[in-house]
Structure formats: structure tokens, C-alpha cells
Amino acid sequence: MVFIQNIGGGFLILFLISIFYFIFWVYCLVDVLRSEFKDPNMKLIWVLILIFAQGIGPIIYILIGSNGKKYSF
Structure with missing residues (x-):
């Protein structure tokens, strides 16, 4: 617990x-x-x-990337 206090809570978050x-990026x-x-x-x-x-790419892929996928049922 002392380690977390020394590095600061902001850094940990x-x-x-x-x-x-x-x-999330690796998943995409x-x-x-x-x-x-x-x-x-x-x-x-893609x-x-x-x-x-890298900052916005995975978010864009999740929002609009699935529209171009080929689905076979």
C-alpha cells in the first residue's frame, strides 16, 4: 500500500x-x-x-467497422 501512495493515485489510474x-486495441x-x-x-x-x-482508431472500428464485414449464415 505504501508503494501506491508513493507513486500517486493519479499515476495508478x-x-x-x-x-x-x-x-481494447489488441482486441480490435x-x-x-x-x-x-x-x-x-x-x-x-482497418x-x-x-x-x-491509435488514439481514435479502435473506437472508430467498433462504431463503424462491423458494417463492412461479411456474414455467412
Whole structure:
């Protein structure tokens, strides 16, 4: 408990948020790589968006990325 007090509560919260966001980013990247899209170029485009727009890329993918996926029932 002394360790947490020495590093400050703000640092700990920021560290936990960044860990959760990294897990979210990896989830999105794995989802893109395992999915099939209607347009074959969309997979490459989403990977590039996730890599180069790391701050907002995963959020954009979750919001609009599933529209281009190919579903087989």
C-alpha cells in the first residue's frame, strides 16, 4: 500500500486506463485480422487505421467497422 501512495493515485489510474485501452486495441486488431470483409482491401485499411490512428482508431472500428464485414449464415 505504501508503494501506491508513493507513486500517486493519479499515476495508478492513468496506468490502469492505458492497460485497458491497450487490451481494447489488441482486441480490435485481432478482430480485424480474423474477419472477412465484403471488400478485400478493407482489412488492410482497418489495420492501417488501427496502427496509425491509435488514439481514435479502435473506437472508430467498433462504431463503424462491423458494417463492412461479411456474414455467412
